[in-house]
Amino acid sequence: MADTGAAIELVGLTKRYPGDRQPSVDGVTLRVDAGETVVFVGPSGCGKSTTLKMINRLIEPSSGSVRINGEDVTGLDPVELRRGIGYAIQSSGLFPHLTVAQNIALVPRMAGWSGRRVRARVTEMLELVGLDPGEFRDRYPRRLSGGQQQRVGVARALAADPPVLLMDEPFGAVDPVTRGHLQDELLRLQRELRKTIVFVTHDVDEAIKLGDRIAVLGERSRIAQFDTPEAILAHPADAFVSGFVGSGAALKRLDLTRLRDLGVPGCPTAHQGEPLPQVRARLRASATDEMLLLDRRGRPVRWLRRADLTHAEGPLTEAGTPVGGTVTRDATLREALEAVLTDSTGRVAVTGPNGVYAGAVRLEGLLGTVRGLLAADRGRAREHQRERESTRPEPTPPEAEGATAGRAEGDAMGSAG
Template sequence: MTETSIGPQPSDRTITGVPIHLDGVMKQYRGQPKPAVERLDLEIDAGHIVAFVGPSGCGKTTTLKMINRLIEPSEGRILIDGRDVTHVNPDKLRQSIGYVIQSGGLFPHWSVAKNIGAIPRVLRWEKQRIAERTEYLLDLVGLDADTFAHRLPKDMSGGQQQRVGVARALAADPPILLMDEPFGAVDPITRVRLQDSLLGIQQELGKTIVVVTHDFEEATKLGDKVLILSEGGHIEQYAAPEEILANPASEFVEQFIGSGATLAHLTFTRVRDVPHEPVVTAKVGESSQAVLARAHAAGTDWVVVVNDHDHPRAWPTLDEVATKPQVSDYIDRRLPVVARSSTLNDALDTMLAASQGGVLVTDGRGAVIGSLAIDTVMEVIRGQLREARPDEVHLSYVSHAEGTSTDEMPAIVAADEPDEQP
């Protein structure tokens, strides 16, 4: 029997990150009339994700790059785990700080494994240790090592390259991860998956992560705290997303978060916070008769086909399953899937994009753990909108979603197709 349901959330999170303290940090680029970052004081707690947002040119990237001294501060001190690193060897410093940029920033002529092993090789790790670490990291970021370890970046999708970029940044197990617009170059659905993957990784590892983004919704989803900057690296507000939305510190913040504020509230409710339905799973190659018997016993008329890692591949109806003696290895590329760390906005967007009345829910490693129906999401959204200030209610959002199909899921026809990696 392979019926699964949502398990409890681990409450005792591991923390392997360390605190970062910027003390009166300033950057004046040569030839510029004004400093890009005026005096900046900032405390980032160990094991937290902090998202930097603000208009273009306000100094987000400059601030981020001063933490690993890719940009040298003109004044001030940077303390990592209480130690002043302003004058330590920058190469040594960077070995203890993972760095992820847009599109992954991989070396194009190196295989995935060689890219991931770059820093461990500099640190003179044994070959065997590097190989084991590479396999662990590929699994952590949701890529199959057998399939991807020897590929070149050009033979992978943007999202896959970005996953490798994260694996490479984590290779020497640094306590800090800096990410500069990491998901800026991928399509919205891939972006949601990468965000969820990062949250799953963070749940497991508890690093200190600083992420620069242009997108306030992304900042509220990822950040334990959000830092809103204005020109000159001036701190407009530094607080938990809920606090920023409830009490914007200035007119600048109010304007910056703008009319998205009500919808941003919806990003605080995660898929894991609302009830899910258990699903019946079927392994590829399993006898269809056994699957049908199990599904009938559970009172369901569809099942989720999974691979050896319990990653979902398709969700055929029992009639479709019955057409083959064994469970087909068909991969449904439009299968609506979200992680339990996804927001209800993500879940709704995913359903709308796939024209489905529900989504499958996975854990941080992509294994299916249940399903979520559109009715459940709509009920929560209605409740939240009722609580929101009426002049900010965006009813069109609800009616748009309500206009979509709420048919019994799934409506997808399983058919045999050549197997490809997801």
């Protein structure tokens, strides 16, 4: 397998357990393109995790096939197959008796990598998922938060540079805030790495945020709809999909737009240690009444208003108000709106990799963007309705119906004679 993403094809994939009247998974056929993120979403017990585990043969298919870059994996050694496929699960699945570094190094060591190469890869993976190698390398999993454990789990899944990454509800056991940050981190990683990702969740909002395409699965993993998030929200295939997606499709649309797609406006900034007169002059020259104080690593730490700078005498680290929550450039429009609505002044700092300042957004600007997006969606919906009506067959006039019926009756009698 190549080190970049690989295409996956499921052909008639079926799993039937002995004694069961019906298969758990019934004839799933779909294709995941190389470098694509496809999310399996559906109600509990529909077989989505079983389908996922048949890709790396943690569960053996009863019939059908799985092909990765055209090669049928049922003909491969299952252990070797799994070494070439990353796998991340709920609650991280880290070995508690191994350090963070040892957990990440497992598959590269089994693949015969040299010690030097393994150590370098552990450092690279920890930096990739936003954990300081010097701080976390020698920790044991019990000394990590839930979000940190999940980051290490993703690092371990990616350590041997597999072309395919399978993720089985990997963020389901963490709190909503941490879950949002982990989703953003996965989006950032995918932009950099372009792996082929198959992701399982029961959360429609998570599927909309993460998936290039979504497979909505019904009973026995039968595919109810396999399409882009935009298409599923705008045109659900049937009542099951519509009911599963739920109400508020217009609001869910906000999960399809990320701040990085809109362009994040900036605001005046100052750095810790800058002379106070220089900072005051910068704010006076701006069109706003507020600026962000950044630490020496460029991360937002305090909001400074004109009055704060007027009365400041000591270090700026004592002035203004601390930065509360931040959002990343990968945050969705919905997440950004939630953040500014919970801020008393209606603004939030935006960060990039490693928490470095990337801009700031305010309530008025976000509301204007939302109105524009929803208006465009309404226009597309009207256009789609007009297209449907234009292709609808014309009704047959009553007199024509009678003539057609008469001809049919005569034809039938002639045939009988």
